[in-house]
Amino acid sequence: MQHTAATLSTDAALAQHDLHYFREGTHTALAGRLGATLRPGGQGAHFVVWAPNASAVSVIGEWNGWQAGAEPLARREDGSGIWEGEAPAARHGQSYKYRIVTATGQPLDKADPYALAAELPPATASRLWSLEFDWSDAGWMSGRGERQAADAPMSIYEVHPGSWRRDDGQFLGWRALAQALGDHVQAMGFTHVELMPVTEHPFYGSWGYQTTGYFAPTARYGTPQDLKFFIDHLHQLGIGVILDWVPSHFPTDAHGLQAFDGTHLYEHADPRQGFHPEWNSSIFNYGRNEVRSFLLSSALFWLREYHFDGLRVDAVASMLYLDYARKHGEWIPNQFGGRENLEAVHFLRTLNAAVARELPGALVIAEESTAWPGVSHPADEGGLGFSMKWNMGWMHDTLKYFGLDPVYRKHHQGQLSFSLVYAFHERFVLPLSHDEVVYGKGSLLGRMPGDAWRKFANLRALFGFMWGHPGKKLLFMGGEFGQGREWAHEGELDWAQSREPSHAGVAKLVGDLNRLYRAEPALHRLDFASEGFAWVAQDDSQASVFAFLRKGADGDPPVLVVSNLTPVPRYGYRLGVPLPGLWQELLNTDAQDYGGAGLGNYGGVHASDEGAHGHAHSLALTLPPLSTLMFRPEPDAHAD
Known part of the structure; x- marks a missing residue:
């Protein structure tokens, strides 16, 4: 059983049942x-902190001149390690820390692990804050589950x-970002924004992945209410x-x-379990009940209090494997002698079950880079219970293939088609993320x-292939306008470049792909089911052509996706299709509007009765060089 709450508690004291569930994990x-x-x-504040091995704890802050011992906290007599007390003079917005005296008498000044706000880095204190906010998103929240269902476009x-956009070199605040970013995302047709970590972090160059504020949004972009306004x-x-x-590690x-x-x-x-050699950070002790309660509460806090629609959990592989980034002898096996972190597995299953139970419709997505089985399968079937998993194998293989000179691609045909061998083993997200451009x-x-011509044509073909792929x-x-330089977190995107014709063409293509993806049920309804996909041609390595059908539910017209990944145009290229009649050319990445040459099929091709690829009908297509095309039969077509 787990303790739940719809809103933040207004009770000053930690109730006995809270303490029970906290200690139970x-x-x-x-x-x-x-x-x-x-x-x-606003008359004062109540403080509660878990510090079981401290010899004394007090609150130091703006209202008491940061004087140690001015407002001591009392240790509870129940063995919980909880200290609590009052600060009658404390007020909203003021900064504070805990002065913790260790068992050996050493004083430590610590930020509040449960702080709701923090000072602007490089300052490191916590801030007293109220999270009151009047939401206007009831319509969205009530329909969110349907929008984020497995058969919905995402x-x-x-x-x-x-670094998305700045104002004369300065960060945009959440309210300015809401308008500018919202307009851009809406115009581009994306369904979701994913924010890299905006939990408080001391070092901006960590991009937020070295978190100190597990309940506090970074002060760099405004107040907690500003972030709520953005969402x-x-x-x-x-x-x-x-x-x-980021529940995988924290900075030192x-x-x-x-x-x-x-x-x-x-x-x-033990540093063999508690220190991360790759990131020079500390690893949470998932076997300690109070730590699990801390992390569970953090995760659900962002979903409940800030109305986030989902969490993308960073570095899941580093949590699952005890030997992650470690050499022989640098790690401790589990109780069965294996490399699996059984405590982390238990925590992740508990997390995913809690979100599904308490916040139905919210997503939890794993960034998991290995072949761990059942990441997005229910826990009662032996899985971890995530909503979806990033498909890192697809990303690596696809970028490696597209990075090849086309003359060599005929030797690597299987590299691009291999993802379909396992595409339906998990519920996958296809990521071209920040990690691929740094x-x-x-x-x-x-x-x-x-x-330059081939670079743009290849990129457009890649995007077409990606949006067609399950x-x-x-x-x-x-990426949406094909920025030329690598991403840098200091500064902003090259918005001037986005207005140049070739880059603007890429942006128009991505917008059209998003709108087509949302409009055509065959491109999203069966994203996670093998019934939604069928190869037409995947073995023409000499021509480097790939063709497949995407299928929706009963009554949804199929979509034929064709990629010609050489710089050679193909005329009269015959592909089998399941339906007669006119197949409309829905999208052609070589269209002039996208910066291409405009070679194509004049809007559509009539299927002939000449059979091919196991189908009774076929299309004789013109395939532009380095392109992806999509076709759909006219509504009056009937299956064989």
Whole structure:
């Protein structure tokens, strides 16, 4: 059983049942119970902190001149490790920390793990804050489950708020971002925005993935109410908002969770389990009940209190494997001698079950880069219970293939078709994320081979193939107009470049792909079912042609997707189809509107009675060089 709550508690004290669930590792609503709670009317605040190995704890802040011991907290006598007390002079907006004296007498000044707001970095104190806000998104929230169902279209625009757009070099605040980003996403036809972590983080260059504020949005872009305004505004535009959330590790900054009460409280004490060698950070101790309650409460807090529509859980593979980024002898096997982190598996299943039970319709998406079985399968079937999983294998294979000079692609035909061997083993999102355009990898456009014409044609063909392929879609900002340079978090996207004809053509294509993807049921209804896909031709390696059918539910017309991935046009290229009549050319990435040459099929092709590829009918198509095309039969066509 798990404790639930619809809103933040207004009770000053941590109730006995809260304490029971906290210590059991099943509490999902600790915000407002632990941490700082403002008294009604703003007259003082109540503080509750978990520091079981401290010898003394007091609150230091603006109202008491940061004097240690001015407002001591009292240890509860129940063995819970909870300290609590009052600060009558504390007021909304004021900064504070906990002065924790360790068992050896060492003083530590720590930010509040449950703080609802924080100072603007590089300052590190917590802030007293009320989260009151009048929402206007009831229509969105009531219909969210249907919009985010497995058979719904989902096209996600991944955003780093600090570098999407700036105002004379300065960050845009949430309210300005709401208008500008909302208009852009709506015009481009994306269904969702995914924010890279906006939980408070001390180092901007970590992009938010080194989190200290598990209940506090970063102050870089405004107040908690400003973030709520942003989400509320996007919801009113019909756009969902997903948050990157990082339960896999946390930074070792002195004011943070590391050695919180002088002992390894949130992290494992043994560095073979508690220190992340790749990121120089600490790993949560998922076996400690109070730590699980902390993380569960953080996850559901963002979904409940901020109306986020889903969480994308970062670095799941690093949680699942005890030997992740470790050499032989640098890790400790589980109780059965294996490399699986059984405590992390239990935590993830508990998390996903809690979200499904308490917030139906919300999503939890795993960034999991291995072949761990059943990531998006129900826990009662042996899975982890995630809503979806990023398809990292598709991403790696696809970008590697498209990075080849076309003359070599005939030797790698299977690299692009291999994803369909396992495409329906999980509920997949196809990600072209920020990780693919950093650390010297270059932009998506820059990774394409050849001269400028070929680079743009390849990129357009890639996007056409991606939007035709089974799975939900994710594209990192800048990709939608083919930004030429690699992403840099200092500065903003090259918006001037987006207005140049070739780049504007890519943007028009992405917008049309999103609208087509949403309009054609065959392109999204059976994204996760093998019945929604059938190869037509995948073995013509000499021509580097791929053709497949996407199918919807009964009555939905199929869509034929064809990619010619050489710079050679193909005339009269015959492909079998299941229906007679006119097949309309819905999309051609070589269209002049997209910056292409305009070679194509004059709007459509009539199927002949000449059979091919196991079908009684076929189309003789003109395939432009380095292109993807999509066709749909006219509504009066009937199956054989």
